[in-house]
Amino acid sequence: MLSVKNLIDTNSLTADDITQILDTARSFAEVNSRSIKKVPALRGRTIVNLFLEPSTRTRSSFELAEKRLSADSLNMGGSTSSVVKGESLADTIQTIAAMNVDMFICRAKLAGTPQLITENTDAVVINAGDGKHQHPTQAMLDLYTIRENFGHLDGLKVAIVGDLAHSRVVGSLAPALKTMGADVTLVGPPTFTVDDPTWFGCPQTCDFDSVIPDMDVIYMLRVQLERMEGAAIPSRREYNRLFGLDGVRASRMKEDAIVCHPGPMNRGMEINTEVADAARSRILDQVSAGVATRMAEMYLLLGGENNGIDA
Ligand code: CP
Numbered sequence: 001m002l003s004v005k006n007l008i009d010t011n012s013l014t015a016d017d018i019t020q021i022l023d024t025a026r027s028f029a030e031v032n033s034r035s036i037k038k039v040p041a042l043r044g045r046t047i048v049n050l051f052l053e054p055s056t057r058t059r060s061s062f063e064l065a066e067k068r069l070s071a072d073s074l075n076m077g078g079s080t081s082s083v084v085k086g087e088s089l090a091d092t093i094q095t096i097a098a099m100n101v102d103m104f105i106c107r108a109k110l111a112g113t114p115q116l117i118t119e120n121t122d123a124v125v126i127n128a129g130d131g132k133h134q135h136p137t138q139a140m141l142d143l144y145t146i147r148e149n150f151g152h153l154d155g156l157k158v159a160i161v162g163d164l165a166h167s168r169v170v171g172s173l174a175p176a177l178k179t180m181g182a183d184v185t186l187v188g189p190p191t192f193t194v195d196d197p198t199w200f201g202c203p204q205t206c207d208f209d210s211v212i213p214d215m216d217v218i219y220m221l222r223v224q225l226e227r228m229e230g231a232a233i234p235s236r237r238e239y240n241r242l243f244g245l246d247g248v249r250a251s252r253m254k255e256d257a258i259v260c261h262p263g264p265m266n267r268g269m270e271i272n273t274e275v276a277d278a279a280r281s282r283i284l285d286q287v288s289a290g291v292a293t294r295m296a297e298m299y300l301l302l303g304g305e306n307n308g309i310d311a
Pocket of ligand 1: 054055056058059138262263264285291
């Protein structure tokens with residue numbers, strides 16, 4: 001059992017919680033490798049996928065994870081619900097909750113929306129990404145991918161690089177890595193760094209080239225073009241020249257160091273194709289891990305015992 005009722009942020013997770021999620025995800029990764037990829041672990045449970053902002057990876061992996069756990073799903077988007085007729089989100093949640101659902105998965109443009117849902121239902125809530133705030137299930141799949149690669153997380157040197165100011169990924173990933181004993185450095189251009197020297201207790205630098213040779217993991221953040229007000233960067237080409245991970249920079253990485261990116265990628269901006277598709281890239285492993293880790297989170301939060309994982 002996890003120490004939290006809902007998965008809203010990674011700050012609330014203990015090292016034991018994270019280890020449980022990653023270990024349980026391993027069992028589900030084995031299920032996902034079978035020809036029949038289904039277990040009865042959440043049979044009879046009802047899960048609502050409330051996606052109020054576009055998503056490819058998170059939405060499809062949650063839907064697949066629910067099917068593979070034998071849960072019943074209800075898919076809702078902002079434009080197809082009565083929110084467009086002026087109904088408040090609180091009323092929408094109370095309405096759906098009155099149908100006796102067990103869990104809400106919520107992706108929202110507005111930070112704090114998953115927390116608001118917890119205040120309007122007794123069902124379990126998972127944050128599938130809210131504004132610039134948090135993306136905890138992304139962090140769990142990232143940790144799973146990194147741990148599978150190195151066999152451990154403690155002591156690893158990880159650089160999280162790019163659009164720190166607008167990223168919910170860094171908001172979840174940096175604290176989770178710290179909890180698991182990794183050594184995190186935040187790297188970004190001056191317009192994307194955060195004016196807080198104690199942010200997550202991680203050092204921040206604008207000098208990407210100086211940190212590359214020391215890192216075990218270089219985690220490139222997507223430049224959040226849709227979340228910017230005004231011109232924070234001169235051009236895609238200039239950003240790529242100063243902060244993009246291209247083949248020349250990647251050639252200065254440790255031999256066994258890996259590259260991660262949460263997707264979707266701006267190829268030619270924060271990452272170049274020769275790196276995104278190279279042997280050291282773990283980007284598609286991250287996508288695969290998304291299904292197994294989300295299965296683990298739903299299973300553990302709905303009180304799963306070992307009652308069907310092996311079926
Ligand atoms: N990484 C991520 O959250 O991707 P999607 O927006 O496609 O879900």
